[in-house]
Amino acid sequence: xxxxxxxxxxxxxxxxxxxxxxxxxxxxxxxxxxxxxxxxxxxxxxxxxxxxxxxxxxxxxxxxxxxxxxxxxxxxxxxxxxxxxxxxxxxxxxxxxxxxxxxxxxxxxxxxxxxxxxxxxxxxxxxxxxxxxxxxxxxxxxxxxxxxxxxxxxxxxxxxxxxxxxxxxxxxxxxxxxxxxxxxxxxxxxxxxxxxxxxxxxxxxxxxxxxxxxxxxxxxxxxxxxxxxxxxxxxxxxxxxxxxxxxxxxxxxxxxxxxxxxxxxxxxxxxxxxxxxxxxxxxxxxxxxxxxxxxxxxxxxxxxxxxxxxxxxxxxxxxxxxxxxxxxxxxxxxxxxxxxxxxxxxxxxxxxxxxxxxxxxxxxxxxxxxxxxxxxxxxxxxxxxxxxxxxxxxxxxxxxxxxxxxxxxxxxxxxxxxxxxxxxxxxxxxxxxxxxxxxxxxxxxxxxxxxxxxxxxxxx
Numbered sequence: 188x189x190x191x192x193x194x195x196x197x198x199x200x201x202x203x204x205x206x207x208x209x210x211x212x213x214x215x216x217x218x219x220x221x222x223x224x225x226x227x228x229x230x231x232x233x234x235x236x237x238x239x240x241x242x243x244x245x246x247x248x249x250x251x252x253x254x255x256x257x258x259x260x261x262x263x264x265x266x267x268x269x270x271x272x273x274x275x276x277x278x279x280x281x282x283x284x285x286x287x288x289x290x291x292x293x294x295x296x297x298x299x300x301x302x303x304x305x306x307x308x309x310x311x312x313x314x315x316x317x318x319x320x321x322x323x324x325x326x327x328x329x330x331x332x333x334x335x336x337x338x339x340x341x342x343x344x345x346x347x348x349x350x351x352x353x354x355x356x357x358x359x360x361x362x363x364x365x366x367x368x369x370x371x372x373x374x375x376x377x378x379x380x381x382x383x384x385x386x387x388x389x390x391x392x393x394x395x396x397x398x399x400x401x402x403x404x405x406x407x408x409x410x411x412x413x414x415x416x417x418x419x420x421x422x423x424x425x426x427x428x429x430x431x432x433x434x435x436x437x438x439x440x441x442x443x444x445x446x447x448x449x450x451x452x453x454x455x456x457x458x459x460x461x462x463x464x465x466x467x468x469x470x471x472x473x474x475x476x477x478x479x480x481x482x483x484x485x486x487x488x489x490x491x492x493x494x495x496x497x498x499x500x501x502x503x504x505x506x507x508x509x510x511x512x513x514x515x516x517x518x519x520x521x522x523x524x525x526x527x528x529x530x531x532x533x534x535x536x537x538x539x540x541x542x543x544x545x546x547x548x549x550x551x552x553x554x555x556x557x558x559x560x561x562x563x564x565x566x567x568x569x570x571x572x573x574x575x576x577x578x579x580x581x582x583x584x585x586x587x588x589x590x591x592x593x594x595x596x597x598x599x600x601x602x603x604x605x606x607x608x609x610x611x612x613x614x615x616x617x618x619x620x621x622x623x624x625x626x627x628x629x630x631x632x633x634x635x636x637x638x639x640x641x642x643x644x645x646x647x
Contacts, residue, residue: 258334258353261341266291268348277334277355279327295325311340311349321356333360371560383428390428392637394421399644444606445479445486447538448472448512454487458494462508466501468494469509476514477605479538485579486603492572493542493599499565500546500597511541514605525586525602526558526577532586537602544598549591557589576601 258274260267267290275282284290296304300322307317319337326332338351397418404411452472459468479486490510497508514536522532549557556562560574580587583603591597631642 258355260292260351260353261348262292262351263346263348265293274353277326277353277357278324278332281327297323297325297331307336307338308349311338312344312347315340319352319354324353333357368559386424386428388633388635388638390421390425392635392641394418394425395638395641395645397421399641442480442482445481445483447476447479447486447540447603448474450483450486451490451510451512451540454491458491458510462494462498463501463503465503465505466498467507469507471509471511473513476512476538477536477607479583479603480606481583481603482579486583489576489579489601490540490542492576493601496572497542497544497546497597500544500548502547506545507543508545509541509543511543512539513541514538517602522586522602525588525600532584532604536605536607537585538605540601540603542599543596545596548593548595548597550593554589554591558587 253271255271255273255276258277259271260274261269266288267285270280270282270285270290272282274280275285278295280290293301293304303320303322307320310317316339317337319335321333322336323331323333333356335354335356336351338349340347341350342348397414400414401411401418404414452470455468455470462468494508494510501508517534517537519531519534522534553564557573558577560571577587580601580603585601585603588600588602589597590600629646631639631646633639633642
């Protein structure tokens with residue numbers, strides 16, 4: 188569109204010049220409007236595409252936030268602005284507390300991690316993100332939750348906000364603790380084998396010479412009782428050495444097919460000897476149990492150890508110790524909940540020996556340590572009894588379960604896999620056909636001089 192202006196002869200008239208400029212400006216504006224109408228559909232299409240991308244981005248963000256694969260929180264300088272269900276579950280917090288602005292992330296963090304948090308925030312402000320680091324959050328119940336935390340900056344200062352990704356490390360920490368415990372058990376098992384070998388040589392000399400001395404001394408000799416004490420002490424030390432050997436994961440065993448009720452009953456008199464008269468020993472042994480493939484001596488040692496521990500828990504007070512045997516099928520979940528070998532035990536039929544007492548029981552703190560080597564609550568304990576029992580049970584592919592409550596007594600349940608296949612029966616000693624005499628030289632080989640001298644004296 189254009190306008191025809193009259194041809195004024197007075198070109199120097201300023202009003203006419205202003206009018207001409209205004210008309211030209213209007214012409215340019217009208218031309219731009221015409222062009223804009225032509226581009227309007229393209230602009231609208233571009234806007235719709237942009238909105239579609241924004242909606243898709245928002246959907247992906249919400250899908251990530253609500254996926255609960257990992258904990259996600261949004262924070263500002265003082266509180267949690269939002270949190271997904273995964274974070275709420277691992278910390279035990281309620282969504283209402285987040286939406287109400289009641290969760291202060293500084294209050295949820297132990298003070299020893301304050302400096303690490305500050306460094307992470309400074310890095311996020313400078314670089315837009317901070318790498319993952321290990322810290323802890325307080326759960327709603329006050330316990331500490333180990334986590335990995337990494338994040339990005341969403342909004343710059345002054346009103347900055349960050350999104351943090353939180354990974355629960357509880358399970359990994361538990362596995363690391365199990366690994367450390369297993370390594371400690373392995374190391375102590377190897378150490379016990381070395382100690383037992385050297386100690387056995389010394390004990391052989393002590394016990395052997397004491398026995399020979401008693402043979403030559405009569406009871407009327409003043410030294411007789413003292414040598415008897417030496418012999419008894421040596422025998423007790425020998426039992427301690429056996430515990431050190433059995434603590435190892437692979438003790439030397441002579442295995443047979445055993446009937447558990449009969450096996451436990453055979454040591455009944457030995458079990459009653461160390462008990463106070465105030466303690467009642469009750470038997471509940473199931474007949475006809477399937478056999479267990481194991482070492483007679485080692486299994487009896489476990490039962491005796493548990494009975495002695497039960498007696499100590501009664502502290503010379505009136506009480507009952509009950510020994511129970513039974514057999515049933517156990518699921519994988521039940522076996523995993525017990526203290527067993529590092530390898531998972533298969534579900535199946537297991538023969539159980541239970542030692543129950545009405546004693547003082549144990550706290551959860553003590554219960555968590557009872558299988559640790561050298562841990563004991565007894566004034567004269569050595570802390571090897573239950574550690575040795577655990578080693579024996581593991582070597583028999585079994586499991587241990589401990590049920591206790593402070594002041595309510597304790598029950599130890601020991602499981603051995605039932606053996607339904609035919610196996611080797613108990614060995615029967617072969618009687619000598621007759622007396623044999625002869626002449627010759629006996630060769631004694633041993634790396635310990637004291638043992639060689641003892642062997643020479645005994646054989647002579």
